[in-house]
Amino acid sequence: MTYKEKLAGIRQAMKREGVDVYLITSADPHISEYVPERYKCLAFTSGFTGSAGTLLITQEHAQLWADFRYFVQAEEQLAGSGFELVKLKVQHAPEYIEWLGREFRAGTTIGFDANIISVQLCDLLLEQLLPKSFKFKTADYLDHVWDERPDLPTAPAYLISAEDAGASVAQKLDAVRGHFKERNVTHNLVSALDDVAWLFNLRGNDVSYNPVVLAFALIGVDNAILFIQPDKLNQDDLASLNQNGVEVLPYESLQQHLHALTGSARILIDPKKSSYAVLKYFNDQSTIVRGPAPSTYLKAIKNSTEIANTRTVMIKDGVALTRFFKWIEENIGRIEITELSAADQLEAFRAEQDGFMGKSFNTIGGYGPHGALPHYAATTESNSTLQNSGLYLVDSGGQYAYGTTDVTRVIPMGELTDQERTDYTLVLKAMINGSMARFPKGTCGYQIDAITRQPLWDHAINYGHGTGHGVGYFLNVHEGPQTLNPANVPVSIDLGMITSIEPGIYRPGKHGVRIENLVLTITDTINEFGEFYAFETLTLALIDTRPIKFELLDSRHIEWITAYNQTVLEKLGPHLAAEELQWLQQKCKLSAMVSA
């Protein structure tokens, strides 16, 4: 079935049911970023495979609303599909709501599948379009045209021990309950898959890259229910959950259970992470309280076990990256290296490491002009061969037992243009600016974002994506609540959080530069002006100093990069073979020489 035929089928259903506008959102019933095959609705309907976007279908229009990161990819993938790209001004903003309000008359009916739309988005739609007399209808029109739609995943799941998690399930549940009084709630319904995984020390393989399991959790004052396919867990794990005060019920029984809740329950749900469908599961006696799930914040503050294990994992990841850098340098010009074969080789080096569980996301490895696409993923059609000049950008990460990595480096392949060197230096300067930031307790992500961008703004350069995101502990590579971006999200960067810092410069058709480390928020000092925090850089991977134009850096940036590469050498050295160590020493010596 072609995309145009699917579109025709959806439009037929819309006509039949009196729906003027049909929205297809990119999510699953847990409002996930990475979704199971069954919920890859955007790719099925339009061919677009990006992880964020919205399809908007009317009898006249078929649009994909997507952000900056996907402009080039979307144009390519939508060709011939009948869909056209509408470029979002602001990442993740539902700008089509205003457009609908402006372009469509009162009485317009909007349809969507309530299972894959967040409560927050639905609230926004109703708030902005009900006053304009729009009507709403929930329905899944994909089922009409999706003949062999995949079932829900059945991969087995497992528990990790309290020792490896740094806390028992019972402890975590009690930490959540500690927020009930202040929030004035009796229950917390948790839909977000990574929150459920963190709460129950649970891991699995239901979606790509994120070691999570399809499950919901209902935490009460003195009980907790995990809604999951019971055959996913073995008897030992079920017994362990039971010992931690957890009842296990089938995934499908959530609706029935919520409907049967008695007493005047007050249930906390996170509007960003819960589907609108779930809201309707409750009976009239229950009161919904909207607010962030306590587990989202608790999960972001890494405990000492999580921090220690992540530090260990960073050494493993750094060793794999060192071998990869050396392999590239020694083989370029000797064998053919393509974007795909390089990514495979990098995965192979990571797979040699003890505890490697898989990639934490699909490697973004772009040579030359492909580096200018922030979310580029090589395909057999696009696959470039690496050459002896220009820049090669690699953004990659691993899932390990126990820890998650995410790192971006730009490898100079040979001769560089002056602009390539300038861009490399300025991005490095911005990354260092963020990494060196000292800031008062309570400082939010948007402030760190501004400090990171300043060196680029000074040169009238900017990038369209965020500066950084939270990172999980053997969990999702993107996790909240903290975020480094220009939007006014009032979440402070607190002690124990692990966050990426990844500024970039993109020159379409030429090259791209992004340099990314993960940093841990630590205490810096306490004085008469208050408590100040700083970042400890966790990532351990050589930053190549050859492209640097030192005259564009201040002395403090030069000191930082020299010290950083020295730390990489010291930490990775004991884990490298002699010739690898020698290679890395050479690289770091170079850095010390140039900066002296």
Place this chain on the structure above:
Amino acid sequence: MTYKEKLAGIRQAMKREGVDVYLITSADPHISEYVPERYKCLAFTSGFTGSAGTLLITQEHAQLWADFRYFVQAEEQLAGSGFELVKLKVQHAPEYIEWLGREFRAGTTIGFDANIISVQLCDLLLEQLLPKSFKFKTADYLDHVWDERPDLPTAPAYLISAEDAGASVAQKLDAVRGHFKERNVTHNLVSALDDVAWLFNLRGNDVSYNPVVLAFALIGVDNAILFIQPDKLNQDDLASLNQNGVEVLPYESLQQHLHALTGSARILIDPKKSSYAVLKYFNDQSTIVRGPAPSTYLKAIKNSTEIANTRTVMIKDGVALTRFFKWIEENIGRIEITELSAADQLEAFRAEQDGFMGKSFNTIGGYGPHGALPHYAATTESNSTLQNSGLYLVDSGGQYAYGTTDVTRVIPMGELTDQERTDYTLVLKAMINGSMARFPKGTCGYQIDAITRQPLWDHAINYGHGTGHGVGYFLNVHEGPQTLNPANVPVSIDLGMITSIEPGIYRPGKHGVRIENLVLTITDTINEFGEFYAFETLTLALIDTRPIKFELLDSRHIEWITAYNQTVLEKLGPHLAAEELQWLQQKCKLSAMVSA
């Protein structure tokens, strides 16, 4: 009547009417910062004269909730009043609401005067305390104890010409109406006095420092009503308003008029700038739409006349300041100069300037330890004599026809400590960082705030106030919507806005440093990364370079300060007497020498 007797009287009224908690907010029926005598309720009740704070009275407690700027002043002024200070963590945050919810039981009744509480604050109270079964009662208990409460001011008001304003009243009203469709409203009720003054090119003398007039405005699709005491305007002005399509009705007739509105009016009101009492004036047929008044944004974007006139006014203000700096230097040690006499002398120099209309706020002139009080205003009791050493901080401003100024300088009086020099240098560095910022269109105040603070954060130093505020055109020295502070206020710093940049360091008991300029947002460049803005510094007043520790500055900061003082010299030179010019040249030469 003593403060304790007043308190007893209020408590008696509360008891009689079953009110458990009585709130006295710092505002008038227009939610002004500076209020007419009749509404100086905090000062009347407690003796506290700060421009922001809330009194909270129960049978057991009598509290002033005030922010950082007023901690020292409040402790002094409240002594013996029966009131105790509660220190706010965040400026302007109504933190007592959470405290009330925690400390008081269901059924508690809260009373307040609906005339002086904003809709926004009232919404917050209801939203957070209604779920806890609190009750609310509106009443003014001050009338019981305030025997000779002042009447509303009767000072005359006047219009400024469309030439001097840069736009006619009719043009401004049409600009407001241009937002009606998008906001889906039929009317806009404007309560904010500076918005009303801007809309009708109206000025007056009803409150200190702000040249505004007590008035409301109701703007409809094809009519506009100004509610003002008609005897405040002369016949010519009334005729001029009439020609611009404005009907003038008595100030007191607002309630009656709003109640009589027919048809299904949809009235836009700004919840931050409207009193809760006004909400009750409307009949059931009217719909209230909450949102910022279009005039607040339109007023902030200065037109070319306003910008040109402000530039002229900056020269006048700079000449007055130059004479003041010279006078201080030449007279210290020869005659006694006190904080009060210096402030008077500065006002006298400003008064020599053509078009001077008065101070734009009460001069903050603090010598030595008094400089550490960000909002210090010398009194006959506190008045210090300036000495031959240490720092003297002067934050002052003028109202001129046509333009408003606000400038802070710190004058080195002689020998300085190392810490005084370091603090002076770091504050200057922060101020320059903000002033030199280049930033993409859409950048918000919180981002400029972070870039300004960074040099201080690097040294684990911070300040408790905002970095800057909008400034009016012969209007309020504090105006919105833009603000430079850490809070997540999503207002961008747009072309034509005039904003202050005023970082500081305060060492209680020692000294304070704050350096402040006003800047205009201008276009910088447009390129493949978007449109970038920058600041043009408007303020023209020597920044003394003698205290600077140049080793703490980067070369770009040194270049900035050298160029700035050169600009001051060039712009002020033609307006100075020969010996004044010679004095200023000497100061600027010094700067050039030290930095070379």
